[in-house]
Amino acid sequence: MPRVYINKEKFTRVWYKYRLDGFIFILPWMIGMIIFQLGPMISSFLLTFTRYDVITPAKFIGIENFKKIFANDPLFYKSLWNTVYFVIGSVPISIAVGLLVAVLLNQKIRGVTIYRALYYLPSVTSGVAVAILWMFIYDKGYGIFNSLLASVGIHGPGWLTDPIWVMPSLIIMAIWGLTGQRFVIFLAGLQGVPDELYEAAEIDGATPWHKFISITLPMLTPTIFFTLITGIISAFQSLFTTAYIITNGSGGPLNSAYVYVFHIYRNAFEYYHMGYACALAWVLFIIVFVLTILQIRFSGWVHYGA
Amino acid sequence: MGTLWSIEREVGMNKYRTFQKLAIKYGKTLIAYMLVSFFAIFFVIPFYWMVTTALKQSDQVFTIPIVWWPKPVEFNNFIKAWNSAPFGTFFKNTLIVTCTAVIGTVLSSAFAAYGFARIQFPGRELLFIFMLATMMIPADVTRIPLYIIFRRLGWINTLKPLIVPSLFGGAFYIFLLRQFFLTIPSSLEEAAYIDGCSSFLIFWKIFLPLSKPGLLTVAIYSFLVHWNEFMAPLIYLNSESKYTLSIGLRYFLYEQGGYYNLLMAAATMALLPCLILFIFTQKYFIKGIVLTGLKE
Numbered sequence: 001m002p003r004v005y006i007n008k009e010k011f012t013r014v015w016y017k018y019r020l021d022g023f024i025f026i027l028p029w030m031i032g033m034i035i036f037q038l039g040p041m042i043s044s045f046l047l048t049f050t051r052y053d054v055i056t057p058a059k060f061i062g063i064e065n066f067k068k069i070f071a072n073d074p075l076f077y078k079s080l081w082n083t084v085y086f087v088i089g090s091v092p093i094s095i096a097v098g099l100l101v102a103v104l105l106n107q108k109i110r111g112v113t114i115y116r117a118l119y120y121l122p123s124v125t126s127g128v129a130v131a132i133l134w135m136f137i138y139d140k141g142y143g144i145f146n147s148l149l150a151s152v153g154i155h156g157p158g159w160l161t162d163p164i165w166v167m168p169s170l171i172i173m174a175i176w177g178l179t180g181q182r183f184v185i186f187l188a189g190l191q192g193v194p195d196e197l198y199e200a201a202e203i204d205g206a207t208p209w210h211k212f213i214s215i216t217l218p219m220l221t222p223t224i225f226f227t228l229i230t231g232i233i234s235a236f237q238s239l240f241t242t243a244y245i246i247t248n249g250s251g252g253p254l255n256s257a258y259v260y261v262f263h264i265y266r267n268a269f270e271y272y273h274m275g276y277a278c279a280l281a282w283v284l285f286i287i288v289f290v291l292t293i294l295q296i297r298f299s300g301w302v303h304y305g306a
Numbered sequence: 307m308g309t310l311w312s313i314e315r316e317v318g319m320n321k322y323r324t325f326q327k328l329a330i331k332y333g334k335t336l337i338a339y340m341l342v343s344f345f346a347i348f349f350v351i352p353f354y355w356m357v358t359t360a361l362k363q364s365d366q367v368f369t370i371p372i373v374w375w376p377k378p379v380e381f382n383n384f385i386k387a388w389n390s391a392p393f394g395t396f397f398k399n400t401l402i403v404t405c406t407a408v409i410g411t412v413l414s415s416a417f418a419a420y421g422f423a424r425i426q427f428p429g430r431e432l433l434f435i436f437m438l439a440t441m442m443i444p445a446d447v448t449r450i451p452l453y454i455i456f457r458r459l460g461w462i463n464t465l466k467p468l469i470v471p472s473l474f475g476g477a478f479y480i481f482l483l484r485q486f487f488l489t490i491p492s493s494l495e496e497a498a499y500i501d502g503c504s505s506f507l508i509f510w511k512i513f514l515p516l517s518k519p520g521l522l523t524v525a526i527y528s529f530l531v532h533w534n535e536f537m538a539p540l541i542y543l544n545s546e547s548k549y550t551l552s553i554g555l556r557y558f559l560y561e562q563g564g565y566y567n568l569l570m571a572a573a574t575m576a577l578l579p580c581l582i583l584f585i586f587t588q589k590y591f592i593k594g595i596v597l598t599g600l601k602e
């Protein structure tokens with residue numbers, strides 16, 4: 001390539017011009033963000049102070065919606081409890097299993113790619129088809145669980161019909177769907193742990209268990225922290241599709257599958273209580289936000305290595 | 307004689323020690339294999355169950371103990387399922403939504419990502435942080451005003467509400483592609499600038515072709531999101547001719563009730579594109595995770 005002599009003045013001018021090009025590049029995103037995110041977020045906030053049914057004009061009612069949520073809506077507490085139950089049940093276990101599998105596979109085992117694919121498979125499938133699949137797995141008479149239990153003489157429960165078993169069933173299903181993602185993240189995290197640490201520990205005669213407790217685990221705490229935060233955020237907002245499908249839109253026996261997002265959905269798109277539904281959505285947002293802040297504040301256990 | 311014996315014993319001990327070491331090493335690997343395989347069964351069996359049930363005759367679906375291998379293999383279930391609901395329409399609608407949304411997402415996200423990664427303009431860092439912050443805006447909060455907007459626009463019972471919002475780029479995808487663009491050496495671009503090439507041309511002619519893996523990662527992620535989306539179609543679509551696959555499956559479920567072999571056939575058909583996509587593009591899923599900076 002011939003050597004190019006740069007005309008400094010011209011170059012600066014051109015460069016300056018291109019700097020403004022930067023705005024043009026991000027303009028589409030900015031427009032979309034204002035129309036589909038920022039604007040709706042503001043109007044959603046304003047709607048929380050109104051009664052609005054889409055047809056008649058919105059009516060300002062102050063903080064009535066919030067008062068109703070906390071003082072006069074048993075389903076708010078029920079759905080919040082179901083959601084918290086789901087979060088507590090699914091997030092830690094999926095992290096633990098994902099971590100365990102990642103550690104096991106990180107020892108130079110052959111066929112890692114195949115195992116990785118097998119574990120990740122559920123993560124690429126979701127939605128209605130998966131919910132239907134699990135409805136059959138949980139079938140009271142002929143599903144996998146109860147057929148296996150029957151073969152050892154145990155009469156299995158109605159997984160999706162007995163209120164006590166509904167949430168555990170949904171949790172098992174969620175763990176199945178989530179672990180793959182966690183595991184791939186941990187596997188990437190493990191590759192960042194320097195080998196020297198293990199070598200040094202081996203010279204000192206550390207057992208595999210010691211190595212896990214004093215090297216692997218501390219080195220992975222940032223990854224665990226990340227999965228915990230994002231996992232909790234998304235668990236609070238998930239489960240609508242599954243809960244809706246397996247209960248035929250009813251929320252299940254004794255509302256046992258009635259999760260928070262379901263409550264928002266029903267108020268908004270079945271009752272058309274738009275203002276109230278917005279208030280519910282904001283309460284959820286604030287709960288999740290506060291939880292996230294708390295986790296960050298109490299993140300002393302996270303080890304940020306050199 | 308004595309020394310020979312002790313040497314022999316020494317060799318024997320060494321052999322024994324090597325054997326012991328190997329036993330520990332392989333024993334550990336064996337245990338790891340067993341555990342990993344045991345868990346893997348739990349993750350794969352639902353799919354096995356789905357496909358085999360889809361191939362069973364009705365009387366084999368409802369038997370105890372479980373029939374693990376269908377006999378005879380009934381491929382007809384797929385045809386029956388396909389014909390018992392307008393699945394052709396559902397697939398077509400889903401394909402329209404997914405393909406448009408994926409192409410739109412990829413191009414618009416790449417466009418913005420290039421701006422964030424490669425052009426120094428005033429306020430860029432601030433805007434970038436702002437963009438990251440928008441990832442925290444929960445969909446539940448914006449869903450209702452969006453519904454009101456689309457309703458005003460007369461877009462109820464059209465596919466537009468499912469497509470249009472994704473044509474402006476998603477924050478997560480922009481972030482991912484920005485990380486990707488940052489890894490491309492700047493020498494190419496500088497040469498092009500000096501030759502008087504505009505940044506749009508550089509983006510189009512240099513960055514897009516060089517970033518195929520990154521673009522593919524974004525395409526895969528957004529494909530899965532749109533293909534499986536349930537709540538938006540549930541809210542916006544209300545006539546059968548507009549239904550996407552997820553809504554169509556739901557009605558099929560309530561109509562077919564207990565015909566689990568047909569239901570599983572339908573579920574298999576709905577999941578097949580995702581599974582095939584995954585099998586052929588596995589490494590890009592992993593790449594996405596690495597790109598978002600988790601691998602330190």
